[in-house]
Amino acid sequence: MDVEALRTFAAVAGTGQFQTAADELGISQQAVSKRIAALERHTGVTLLVRTTRGSRLSLDGQVFLPHAKKILAAVEQAERAVRPGSRPLRVDVLNRRIAPAQAVYQFYRSRPDTDLEAVTLSKENAAQAARAVLEGTIDASIRALPPGQVPAGISAERLLDSPLQLLVGPGHPLAGAPRVSPADLAGHRIWIPGIRPGMEWAAFYQTLSEAFGLSIDALGPHFGDEALMDALADSTSLATLIGSGDRYLWPQTHDLRRIPVHDPTPVYPHVLLFRSGDQHPVLTALRDHLRTAGPRTPHDAWTPDWAER
Numbered sequence: 001m002d003v004e005a006l007r008t009f010a011a012v013a014g015t016g017q018f019q020t021a022a023d024e025l026g027i028s029q030q031a032v033s034k035r036i037a038a039l040e041r042h043t044g045v046t047l048l049v050r051t052t053r054g055s056r057l058s059l060d061g062q063v064f065l066p067h068a069k070k071i072l073a074a075v076e077q078a079e080r081a082v083r084p085g086s087r088p089l090r091v092d093v094l095n096r097r098i099a100p101a102q103a104v105y106q107f108y109r110s111r112p113d114t115d116l117e118a119v120t121l122s123k124e125n126a127a128q129a130a131r132a133v134l135e136g137t138i139d140a141s142i143r144a145l146p147p148g149q150v151p152a153g154i155s156a157e158r159l160l161d162s163p164l165q166l167l168v169g170p171g172h173p174l175a176g177a178p179r180v181s182p183a184d185l186a187g188h189r190i191w192i193p194g195i196r197p198g199m200e201w202a203a204f205y206q207t208l209s210e211a212f213g214l215s216i217d218a219l220g221p222h223f224g225d226e227a228l229m230d231a232l233a234d235s236t237s238l239a240t241l242i243g244s245g246d247r248y249l250w251p252q253t254h255d256l257r258r259i260p261v262h263d264p265t266p267v268y269p270h271v272l273l274f275r276s277g278d279q280h281p282v283l284t285a286l287r288d289h290l291r292t293a294g295p296r297t298p299h300d301a302w303t304p305d306w307a308e309r
Contacts, residue, residue: 003075005039006068008032009047013065016054088117089282092129092141095120097225099162099245100142100270107289114282126200130154130273140274140283144200146306153276158307159290160270161297162243163260170255171236181263182212182302189215191231191238193222201268205241207304208266216241232256243268245295265298269307 011021012032022029040047047061057065093101096118104118119138121129126143133141134153142160150156166185168175174184195202195218209216222228225248232238233254242248242258250256272290274283 001042001071002035002038003072005035005042006072008035009039009061010065010068010072012036012048012055013057013061016056018055088115089140089280089286090117090119090138091286092121092132092138092143093118094129094141094143095122097247099160099243099268102245102247103142103160103290103294104286106293107286110289110293111285114285116282125198126273127151133273133275136275139278139280140272140286142270142272144204144269144307145271145273148306150273154273155276156271156273157287158269158271159287160272160294161301161303162245162268162270163295163298163301164241164266164268165244166239166257166259166261167232167242167248168239168257168259169232169235170257172232172239172257173236174239174259175257177259179260179262182208182214182261182266185239185261186213187215188239189217189237191219191228191240192216193218193220193228203306204268204304207306211302211304226250229254229256241266262298262300264300264302267297267301267303269303 008021008025008027011024012018015021015024018032018036019029022032025032036048043060043064045060045064046058047064048055049058049061091104093104095101101118101120104116108114108116121132121138121141124132126141126145127149129138129141129143130145130149130151132138134151145156147156166174166180174180174188177184192205195205205216208214228240229248229250232240233250233256241261244258244260272287
């Protein structure tokens with residue numbers, strides 16, 4: 001059933017005049033007549049009786065009108081529900097501890113009236129997250145995705161670089177260093193449990209280890225971040241890498257050390273993935289916030305060759 005024909009029928013029923021309804025709808029009287037005729041053919045009944053003074057509802061028209069109004073109200077509600085800015089912006093941040101989640105949280109704190117929903121597609125890789133954006137499951141995702149893997153219809157902006165830091169316990173040989181270089185990490189075991197094949201961070205750490213001759217592994221089961229903190233605190237040889245914007249908490253007695261990595265600074269290159277042409281006002285505001293308020297890329301930044309520039 002043609003929604004515009006229903007809208008035209010309701011207009012004529014309300015005004016009693018084809019020409020007045022045409023003026024309200026911004027169409028010609030001939031178009032009004034064609035729409036009403038098509039609607040009557042579809043329903044198989046006469047809905048409007050033409051008179052010398054205009055038109056009036058037939059008995060069938062009187063029965064049909066309230067149903068037509070309900071349909072039009074439902075259509076209006078459906079359109080309003082997906083109108084830009086009428087629903088929360090759904091953003092995938094992958095993990096609530098890491099830099100993307102913290103950046104989106106800071107954006108929300110700067111605009112506490114923002115209608116926003118942060119979700120974590122923790123089991124999907126970057127390509128799958130991009131597909132979720134394309135399909136409309138989410139509005140945006142902050143991931144590391146090579147340009148060649150960005151699907152058609154998706155825009156990718158590199159808006160959040162996350163410099164890496166070394167995290168070690170107090171007994172580690174590098175615990176007292178104010179900063180370290182990637183070369184200083186050669187020969188030390190860097191343990192990053194939870195790396196799964198096919199995920200974007202697996203590709204990142206593989207490229208990083210090959211570039212600087214590092215020993216990065218994910219051996220053993222991952223019992224969670226708290227268990228990782230416990231293991232680092234008790235070890236004189238284990239280390240891990242985290243983003244400078246990642247948020248981790250541990251007992252004060254652990255005495256863990258976050259040590260900046262420089263010369264060069266390995267940077268995890270997050271890109272914001274969103275549907276091309278998306279006009280959601282919160283998305284526009286988020287992009288502006290990340291451009292202006294996000295951490296600056298270090299002058300000695302190192303990123304994989306496949307990273308979006």
